[in-house]
Amino acid sequence: MRLTAGPEHAVDLDHVDLFDPELFALGDPHAIWNVMRTEAPLHHQVLPDGRAFWSVTRYEDVCRVLGDHRVFTSERGTVVTQLGHDDIASGLLMTSTDPPRHTEVRRSISGRLTARAVASWEDRIRRAIVGFLEPALDGGRWDLAEGAYRLPMIVAGALLGIPERDWDDLVRLTGMVTAPTDPEFRLGTQTATLTIAHHEIFQYLGEHIRQRRATGGEAESLFDHLMSAHAGRAPLNDEEIAYDAYSLLLGANATTPHTLSGTVLTLIERPEQFDKAQADPSLTPSLVEEGLRWTSAACNFMRYATADTRIGGGTVRAGDAVVAWIGSANRDESQFADPHEFDVTRGENRHVAFGFGPHYCIGAPLARMTARIFFEELFRMFSSVELDGEPQHLRSIFIAGMTHLPIVTRKRAKP
Numbered sequence: 001m002r003l004t005a006g007p008e009h010a011v012d013l014d015h016v017d018l019f020d021p022e023l024f025a026l027g028d029p030h031a032i033w034n035v036m037r038t039e040a041p042l043h044h045q046v047l048p049d050g051r052a053f054w055s056v057t058r059y060e061d062v063c064r065v066l067g068d069h070r071v072f073t074s075e076r077g078t079v080v081t082q083l084g085h086d087d088i089a090s091g092l093l094m095t096s097t098d099p100p101r102h103t104e105v106r107r108s109i110s111g112r113l114t115a116r117a118v119a120s121w122e123d124r125i126r127r128a129i130v131g132f133l134e135p136a137l138d139g140g141r142w143d144l145a146e147g148a149y150r151l152p153m154i155v156a157g158a159l160l161g162i163p164e165r166d167w168d169d170l171v172r173l174t175g176m177v178t179a180p181t182d183p184e185f186r187l188g189t190q191t192a193t194l195t196i197a198h199h200e201i202f203q204y205l206g207e208h209i210r211q212r213r214a215t216g217g218e219a220e221s222l223f224d225h226l227m228s229a230h231a232g233r234a235p236l237n238d239e240e241i242a243y244d245a246y247s248l249l250l251g252a253n254a255t256t257p258h259t260l261s262g263t264v265l266t267l268i269e270r271p272e273q274f275d276k277a278q279a280d281p282s283l284t285p286s287l288v289e290e291g292l293r294w295t296s297a298a299c300n301f302m303r304y305a306t307a308d309t310r311i312g313g314g315t316v317r318a319g320d321a322v323v324a325w326i327g328s329a330n331r332d333e334s335q336f337a338d339p340h341e342f343d344v345t346r347g348e349n350r351h352v353a354f355g356f357g358p359h360y361c362i363g364a365p366l367a368r369m370t371a372r373i374f375f376e377e378l379f380r381m382f383s384s385v386e387l388d389g390e391p392q393h394l395r396s397i398f399i400a401g402m403t404h405l406p407i408v409t410r411k412r413a414k415p
């Protein structure tokens, strides 16, 4: 998806198609969201097959939809590609479960993912990132976006204790789930791609759990923790363990690579911001936050209304699907000064790239640390990064991402 909004132009709100993956691969959704925030903060779209959904695009409405589980439930599914099909993992998958059960399940994992807990991984992650960036040192063309797909597995895969030989397969399968119509991932139709990917991932995780029960795994891994965790009084059963591991894998694989590639592309397009961030390492944390806001890799999440409700100047009916557009909320002029400016020195930055409320991203500390180390090492190793070909964006209505970002770098004299 185009991260820098193009010139303003007239938008026919009766005919916009926010369900068209092409819009996100080649188009300019920001131009549409800008108009929606002003003219139709609650927008209704009916698909040719009769399915329909509401969109909210303003910051405060997005926070309300994501944050108020009583009126906007996650239990029927939260991913737009599944619109209209009730989630078979309801009550099992953390993302598709409302409090109070959600609170219990989440508590069983969250202690292992706090900023303090993941800090012990800093050296390991740094080594992995240096190894990841090294191929770019020879000055030849290097595809950062393609390579970055593997990065979360180096971090979250290792944290979970998943063997390295399986990482590439899991990267491909999670890619199929997040972008089932992208030519890089598609296997026949969208439905076939999703079905195959889910089947293979759960078969893999089920087998992995059986093997670990039989032989034991890497001590202290997050997977082992899940296998001994309790939600409420009862231990998690194998199905719940598989679903939690799936949430963590998908949460990490679907987003982190795109945040990094998108932020690097934005810095390439704005050399003065690259120079500023490189010259002052104390800016790296604010660069990371601005990159999260700007790229909004998890472009939206969906909820279903449980009661007739007023929002965005209109009314949604009980049972209706409501899509909260995070990418739009993060450019809301009522919340951010000059929202369409990328500013590595931006001070207060209350973006919602990690969501809002009970489902706020459980992996946020790990993602933030990974991104911080990535940029520290990028600036340390390279004096410049330039484009060396056309970037390509992911064909997905759910994840704002990149599939290719060909770059050339210049090595810094004293890394």
Ligand code: HEM
Residues within 6 Å of the ligand: 066, 074, 078, 094, 095, 096, 106, 156, 247, 248, 249, 250, 251, 252, 253, 255, 256, 259, 292, 296, 297, 298, 301, 326, 352, 353, 354, 355, 356, 358, 359, 360, 361, 362, 363, 364, 366, 367
């Ligand atoms: C830049 C990287 C990331 C972004 C932009 C991101 C974004 C998000 C967002 C917006 C949500 C809220 C979903 C909702 O409201 O329904 C979420 C939830 C979640 N994320 Fe992340 N995420 C990132 C990294 C990660 C990582 C590294 C992990 C795993 C270690 C992870 C695991 C999860 C899980 C398991 C949930 C569900 C939490 C719940 O339902 O309580 N995410 N993420």
